[in-house]
Amino acid sequence: MPTANAAPKTAMQRFLDAVERVGNMVPHPVVIFLILIAIVIVLSALLSTFGAAVTFERINADTHEIETATTEIRSLLDIEGIRFLYASLIPNFMSFTAVGLMIAAMVGAGVAEESGLVTALIRKLVVVSPAWALTYILAFVGIIASVAADAGYLVLIPLAGIAYLAVGRHPLAGLALGFAAVAGAFTVNMLIKPLDAVLVEFTNDAAHLVDPNRSIGLASNVWFSIASVLFLTVIIAFISDRMIEPRLGVYKPEKSVDGTVPDQSAGLSERESRGLRYALYGLIGLILVFCFLTLPSWAPLRNPETGELIGNSPFMNGLIALIMLIFLVTGWSYGIGAGTLRTLTEVIGAIEKSIKNLGGTIFLFFVLSQFVAYFTYTNMGTVMALSLSGALQAANxxxxxxxxxxxxxxxxIDLLLTGAIAKWAIFAPVFVPLLMKLGVEPEAVLAAYRVGDSPMNAITPLNAYFALVVGFAQKYDKSAGVGTIVSLMLPYVLWMYVLWTALFAGWQAFGLPWGL
Structure with a gap:
């Protein structure tokens, strides 16, 4: 990785360099997850033999009633476990939603990239935005991208790397910025998203254990979420500019065939400008179609029972389709205007090219899906989460x-259980009633959960998209590995936890309203 020679490295930079060296000494990610699978299999057998189990109360996802349950460690080496190992191989992979999301997103993103739309948009952004604002804009958009569920991982992160490269900055710093924004602030947004509906529903079920008449609404954390978005935008951008990019130093891109370095910051040509106009026309047409599909009370993309659009509706549940269509339509429209991608055959070729490049990632996801399924089957993560929560509950x-x-x-626990909904189903009936009895509002407990659940997403290898970010990094640095990403993300994770927790503590101490 290129480094700057002008100034000596700080102690933190030397520490992160050491983390990167050690991390990159580990084997290929596929080998790592094969080793982890073997460890899970052996541990499950040992813990099951000793009867490891825990009894707890949880919210039934179907009836929304509190029920008492006992979770035992399940062995992968007994008769049922061996049957599961054998029979679940394909179902584990087919149910791994990250694969479908990735392929669907790349259908549109491949067309947008191959046509030149992505590069033109980034260059346009560079022209119209002050240089200092680029980092803050990307951080803000990355956080807001969580409204589109996991699409931000597949779209915003690589775009951030391209944007940094376009202005002569280190693209790995852009990738790190995008990953920190998308993953590290995933549970907050300025908009209400489907995740909020589920978290609020579980919070209300837990609150009813103490007060059957006490309920919170979808916007119960909206003020804290908006403040957190703005607060984290500044933190993420500041860390990127002051800590991450100085450590990476100057990036030296590959030269073209004639020995020159492509100028990504030049003004747009007439063909590119015409392509952007066509892309705008295509976007407007797509928006009109979706207005027809969503705005009328009878619209097919509204919830057929409640009529709601934002929340549990076909529109929100299938938002990845809209993301795909936006890139597909605007990319092809740009290609027609700029003359880079005119025919349907060329569009199909662009899609095929983008999906061919996913071969290694798809195989990695195949192995990763097995590990996640085996780990979930054993219940080891649930037992550990409940044991820690029980110890905290017992503390006076x-x-x-x-x-x-x-x-x-x-x-x-987020290092082991990355699903925000699954963890809250376990934690809500424990901590919401406990803290309500101490005079704490359920809105505050939910806000605390948002703070605890987010930043670690940027550093846990169990995040389904962690390996994908490693692949993005290798596009710019062939030697990049797990250690590279961990060393880049550590400063974000540590400072986000410290400062975001401080914001939460101040909010609670001053009694500020959490939302509507």
């Missing part, structure tokens, strides 16, 4: 220290 401390301890427990 005040409300605010308990909230801060709760954030820490959620952060630790």
């Amino acid at each position: 401390i005040g409300a605010l220290p308990l909230l801060l301890g709760f954030i820490l427990v959620v952060a630790i």
